[in-house]
Amino acid sequence: MKNYYNLFISVIITLTAISCTSSDNQDTSDGYANLAIIASPSSSSGYRSAGSMMVLNDGIIPENIEDFREGAYISWSRRRASSAWVQYEWVKPVSTKEIGIHWLADGERIFLPKSFNLNYWDGNNYVPVNIISGSGMAANQMNKITIDEIETTKLRLEIENGERQASGILEWEVLSSDNTKKYHPVVIAGPDRSVMVGGSTYLRGKYKSITPVDKLKWKKVSGPGKISFEDAKSAETTAQFSKPGEYMIMFEAKSGKLRSSSELMVKAHIPPPGERLNVVYTKRYKINNPLWNARAKA
Numbered sequence: 001m002k003n004y005y006n007l008f009i010s011v012i013i014t015l016t017a018i019s020c021t022s023s024d025n026q027d028t029s030d031g032y033a034n035l036a037i038i039a040s041p042s043s044s045s046g047y048r049s050a051g052s053m054m055v056l057n058d059g060i061i062p063e064n065i066e067d068f069r070e071g072a073y074i075s076w077s078r079r080r081a082s083s084a085w086v087q088y089e090w091v092k093p094v095s096t097k098e099i100g101i102h103w104l105a106d107g108e109r110i111f112l113p114k115s116f117n118l119n120y121w122d123g124n125n126y127v128p129v130n131i132i133s134g135s136g137m138a139a140n141q142m143n144k145i146t147i148d149e150i151e152t153t154k155l156r157l158e159i160e161n162g163e164r165q166a167s168g169i170l171e172w173e174v175l176s177s178d179n180t181k182k183y184h185p186v187v188i189a190g191p192d193r194s195v196m197v198g199g200s201t202y203l204r205g206k207y208k209s210i211t212p213v214d215k216l217k218w219k220k221v222s223g224p225g226k227i228s229f230e231d232a233k234s235a236e237t238t239a240q241f242s243k244p245g246e247y248m249i250m251f252e253a254k255s256g257k258l259r260s261s262s263e264l265m266v267k268a269h270i271p272p273p274g275e276r277l278n279v280v281y282t283k284r285y286k287i288n289n290p291l292w293n294a295r296a297k298a
Helices: 017-021 050-056 067-071 292-295
Strands: 006-010 021-026 039-041 073-077 082-104 117-123 126-128 130-135 142-161 164-178 184-190 193-196 200-204 208-209 215-222 228-229 237-241 245-255 259-271
Touching: 021 193, 039 050, 050 082, 050 164, 142 164, 184 245, 184 259, 193 200, 208 245
Parallel strands: 021 208, 193 259
Antiparallel strands: 006 073, 039 082, 073 164, 082 142, 082 164, 117 126, 117 142, 130 142, 184 208, 200 237, 215 245, 228 237, 245 259
16 A cells, blocks of 8 residues: 555635636747646645645746745645646547646745646556657746657646655646637636625626637526526626516626536525514513433432
8 A cells, every 4th residue: 555645735726706707719929829827726635625735726926936825836845755636627529739847946945846747638547758859857837848849638747756756837838739629718607695685785796718709798508587687798797686586697708709608506595574573572481390300400
């Protein structure tokens, strides 16, 4: 049995309202889009929440190396050298021939990994990516890696750490190629919730796209009553419900002819009565039971 373990720490950046609700058209200096922003990240550490992994593809790099805790993905090795991986997965195939990795290292706690490998899913297995240039590693800057062009739905970055060593990634980019097909926005309406009839629930839809999003919309899918949106064309808005019951509402994002949507459920409840409940006044009483007499005295 292996007597070592990997501990992965993902720290989620506290974003501004705009950057948290939307991310679109993130082009590089060469004009190619960063496909990472529409990918679902995961890791060998067992994290299942995309939110806990979003530091890899949020497009944010702290200006000061001391602020790395605000947005770094850290891989720790204990006792023995060990390997681990992080991965991007797309709903449909993407094409790329250039990748960028911003390694974090401070020379004291965080170091460059001993080595790294890239593998992509060919439909049946993970196979090595052929690196043309950029196999070296430089700390605290974006390392551009040129590869033979691939088309895949999964791309995996494997990291080999030294003994008792931690390595970090501030950002991992995957750039589109000329063969990249048009890709619809990725949309998240938010969690299900409950609300009182006549009260407001706060909606905060999120979307990511590699092309400009030109239309956002909240709308009712089903439910017994009317839904009043404060601003149905805004990602962040409020909604009120006219009758109690279960409602399904949809958040939709449109980029040209491409559109995506996500739904959430709202349970609207009848508010409590306006008047307070009557006071219940207690009266003097006496316990006269062999079973409870001793217990009542205690």
